[in-house]
Amino acid sequence: MVFVSAPADPSTEQAAIGHDPAGPVEVSESELASRLRLAVTRLHRRLRQQTAGGLTPSQASALASIERLGSPTLGALAARESVQPPSMTRIVGALEALGYVSRVVDPDDRRVARVAATAEGQCVLQRGRTLKNAFLADQLHRLPDEDREALGALTALLERLVEREDP
Amino acid sequence: MVFVSAPADPSTEQAAIGHDPAGPVEVSESELASRLRLAVTRLHRRLRQQTAGGLTPSQASALASIERLGSPTLGALAARESVQPPSMTRIVGALEALGYVSRVVDPDDRRVARVAATAEGQCVLQRGRTLKNAFLADQLHRLPDEDREALGALTALLERLVEREDP
DNA sequence: TATTGTTATACTCTATAACTATA
DNA sequence: TATAGTTATAGAGTATAACAATA
Numbered sequence: 158m159v160f161v162s163a164p165a166d167p168s169t170e171q172a173a174i175g176h177d178p179a180g181p182v183e184v185s186e187s188e189l190a191s192r193l194r195l196a197v198t199r200l201h202r203r204l205r206q207q208t209a210g211g212l213t214p215s216q217a218s219a220l221a222s223i224e225r226l227g228s229p230t231l232g233a234l235a236a237r238e239s240v241q242p243p244s245m246t247r248i249v250g251a252l253e254a255l256g257y258v259s260r261v262v263d264p265d266d267r268r269v270a271r272v273a274a275t276a277e278g279q280c281v282l283q284r285g286r287t288l289k290n291a292f293l294a295d296q297l298h299r300l301p302d303e304d305r306e307a308l309g310a311l312t313a314l315l316e317r318l319v320e321r322e323d324p
Numbered sequence: 325m326v327f328v329s330a331p332a333d334p335s336t337e338q339a340a341i342g343h344d345p346a347g348p349v350e351v352s353e354s355e356l357a358s359r360l361r362l363a364v365t366r367l368h369r370r371l372r373q374q375t376a377g378g379l380t381p382s383q384a385s386a387l388a389s390i391e392r393l394g395s396p397t398l399g400a401l402a403a404r405e406s407v408q409p410p411s412m413t414r415i416v417g418a419l420e421a422l423g424y425v426s427r428v429v430d431p432d433d434r435r436v437a438r439v440a441a442t443a444e445g446q447c448v449l450q451r452g453r454t455l456k457n458a459f460l461a462d463q464l465h466r467l468p469d470e471d472r473e474a475l476g477a478l479t480a481l482l483e484r485l486v487e488r489e490d491p
Numbered sequence: 492t493a494t495t496g497t498t499a500t501a502c503t504c505t506a507t508a509a510c511t512a513t514a
Numbered sequence: 515t516a517t518a519g520t521t522a523t524a525g526a527g528t529a530t531a532a533c534a535a536t537a
Contacts, residue, residue: 189476190460194371195388196482198381201368203406203486204361205503205528214365215504221362232518239369244505246520268513268518293357296485304481309356311478314471315363318463372505372526382527398496411528413497435495435536 203292212255212281215240219248220274223258224282228273230263257281371460379422379448382407386415387441390425391449395440397430406486424448 205214212220215238222237223229229237235245249272252258257278263269274282297305372381379387382405389404390396396404402412416439419425424445430436441449464472 186461186464186472189472189479190464192483193475193479194381194460195385196479196486197364197367197371198385199406199486200364200482202528204364206406213503214361218362218365230518239366239373240504241506242519243507243521247504266514266518270519293361293485294353297353297357300481305353305356307474307477308360308481311474311481312356312360312363314467314475314478315367316359318367318460318467369505380526399494407527408529409496410498410530414527433495433537437496 212257213251215248216252216255219245220252220257220278220282223252223272224274224279228261228271231270231272234272252278379424380418382415383419383422386412387419387424387445387449390419390439391441391446395428395438398437398439401439419445 201214211217219234219238222234226233226237231245231249232242234249235242238245238248240248249258249260253260256275258272258274261271261273263271297308300308368381378384386401386405389401393400393404398412398416399409401416402409405412405415407415416425416427420427423442425439425441428438428440430438464475467475
């Protein structure tokens, strides 16, 4: 059982999540897939526009993965990010130019390039600075508390969805 | 209160949402915004790859909005999709070439172009055909039931988030 | 003159193919 | 010969600026 909204007060649940006054709805897989796909497409577009000052979405995502993975090889990073190696070369190149990551040739196998976040890169990550969160954070701020909490739980779900290996 | 799995390491994450042994986690707005942004970026990338056979994400999204709005003007559609008018001109042009929408000059104000889905376009929408849902539908199929239900709620939330007027 | 949409152009992100260097 | 990464090139998708048609 998942508590989407505060379970103690079911009367607020309808108001919080979705528009359907009939309450919880059976959602078919394909319809849900379709809606989720559209929502992700649009939200991504909105987020892409918040370009001023920070990293691009790809850069931010890669930087987060770099820190999480430690010192991944460029290939491993590309796989993790669902991107081809040449694309990752460019992304990492940009991050390197910004001073947020460093490239180190692996001593054991000199074909391999390992990527690590610099101190400055870690700063950027930790502070979540990028200004690009402003729009989202503002939207989240306006949500009812239950919705925001639910969104936290469900974002974790989204994350798992993306991180599955089998594409 | 919502019980959220620790976002730090998905490989150790629990199967369903509510059972993190570390206990409840407070989710700050900015951290949540950051995680949601990354998740959306990555998921969008994954979905973008399912290109075979169907519409591009932009086209699918626009087509869905066209049907929902009835016969929107091109400008209204652009606003709804968070895209500039020139971009929408291109997207609609592609959909028109595919035979899924038709452009009609508004008789009252001949500057205005109204866009409507053709019968074939509505077919495409209804059948949710695009093959591109395959990946997502498959992933959803593997989720525990509770998670899938929760995801339905999340999607509704996401939709509302995107549809807000103030950018 | 103001507004709606289009055309022209450029930038970002990503992909595939070909190449370099190590192994 | 096989592998890791890079360079070269091309194709989406979107943006801004300049333009056309209409009001």
